[in-house]
Amino acid sequence: MSDAFILAVSAEDKGVRIDKFISDKVKTLSRSAVARLIDDEAVWVNGSVVSKNYKCRENDRISVAIPEARPLETLPENIPLDIVYEDDDLLVVNKPKGMVVHPAAGNYEGTLVNALLYHCRDSLSGINGVIRPGIVHRIDKDTSGLLIVAKNDRAHLHLAEQIKEHSFERAYECIVHGNISENSGTVNQPIGRHPKERKKMAVTYKNSKNAVTHYEVLQRFGKFTHIRCVLETGRTHQIRVHMAYIGHPVAGDEVYGPKKVQKGLNGQCLHAKHIGFVHPKTGQWLEFESELPDYFTEFLRKLNHMQ
Numbered sequence: 001m002s003d004a005f006i007l008a009v010s011a012e013d014k015g016v017r018i019d020k021f022i023s024d025k026v027k028t029l030s031r032s033a034v035a036r037l038i039d040d041e042a043v044w045v046n047g048s049v050v051s052k053n054y055k056c057r058e059n060d061r062i063s064v065a066i067p068e069a070r071p072l073e074t075l076p077e078n079i080p081l082d083i084v085y086e087d088d089d090l091l092v093v094n095k096p097k098g099m100v101v102h103p104a105a106g107n108y109e110g111t112l113v114n115a116l117l118y119h120c121r122d123s124l125s126g127i128n129g130v131i132r133p134g135i136v137h138r139i140d141k142d143t144s145g146l147l148i149v150a151k152n153d154r155a156h157l158h159l160a161e162q163i164k165e166h167s168f169e170r171a172y173e174c175i176v177h178g179n180i181s182e183n184s185g186t187v188n189q190p191i192g193r194h195p196k197e198r199k200k201m202a203v204t205y206k207n208s209k210n211a212v213t214h215y216e217v218l219q220r221f222g223k224f225t226h227i228r229c230v231l232e233t234g235r236t237h238q239i240r241v242h243m244a245y246i247g248h249p250v251a252g253d254e255v256y257g258p259k260k261v262q263k264g265l266n267g268q269c270l271h272a273k274h275i276g277f278v279h280p281k282t283g284q285w286l287e288f289e290s291e292l293p294d295y296f297t298e299f300l301r302k303l304n305h306m307q
Helices: 018-025 031-039 112-120 153-164 238-245 294-306
Strands: 003-008 043-045 061-066 083-086 090-095 144-150 169-177 184-188 191-193 201-203 212-220 224-231 270-278 285-289
Touching: 003 018, 018 031, 018 043, 018 061, 031 043, 031 061, 083 285, 090 112, 112 144, 144 153, 153 270, 169 238, 169 294, 184 238, 191 238, 201 238, 212 238, 224 238, 224 294
Parallel strands: 144 270
Antiparallel strands: 003 061, 043 061, 083 090, 090 144, 169 224, 169 270, 184 212, 191 201, 212 224, 270 285
16 A cells, blocks of 8 residues: 655745655655656645646645655566567567556556567666656557567667657557548647556646647548548657547547447557668668557457448
């Protein structure tokens, strides 16, 4: 069980940064520890998450949840991997739907990282720490498709820089609710943490980052549309948030879609189909495509049959 407590802000603490306020009141927590709790959304002010530079206001009610300590040990597991490409610097993996990328609360086993530790042994970059070795970018648990993994820090830094400069190509296919009228379009809206629901992201102009998604229609089915999305940026849940924002949430999405979830999909119908990048050592341009998985093609078959 985690420890939780509530602090009330008095008039004399008005204007104090929240990380300093909490560390002053709770002597067992350093300011840096409080900052990590805020980043992990374990600190709420009046029912909403805030940033580290939030200035306390009189009568604020601040709730703090301190998670139970857990050893940061991730063990190798002999889990089969669908490896599309591999060399001494990196590998490209085709992740199945339902697999978590790295260990987190509730998922400390059976993750892609557990499988990578078994397959690669000590050959994974350490930039992201012991929980996320080799992980340059992520895709959600219920999103299938291609993911690149770095085997050393040099490769990791090179690939991360490509992502930052938007030269790393990532294209997805998904099926969304409704009939998108235009053949193509762009959603250019910032994404940040949802102000009230801590597990969700949202289009917001507060504590957010720019996010750009380009899309084109591949096939229309009346109540659904099959589209291809190209990411210019890579924000958490970006496609899911952007498509929901324009009124066309991804089919099967239990978080951003309609309350009545499409049956049989077991999560969002979203597949990372294409990646392209410059190899960090050779300078060669590489690109890979992944076939649509069975859950996706079966849903397409049903939609085609209904027309």
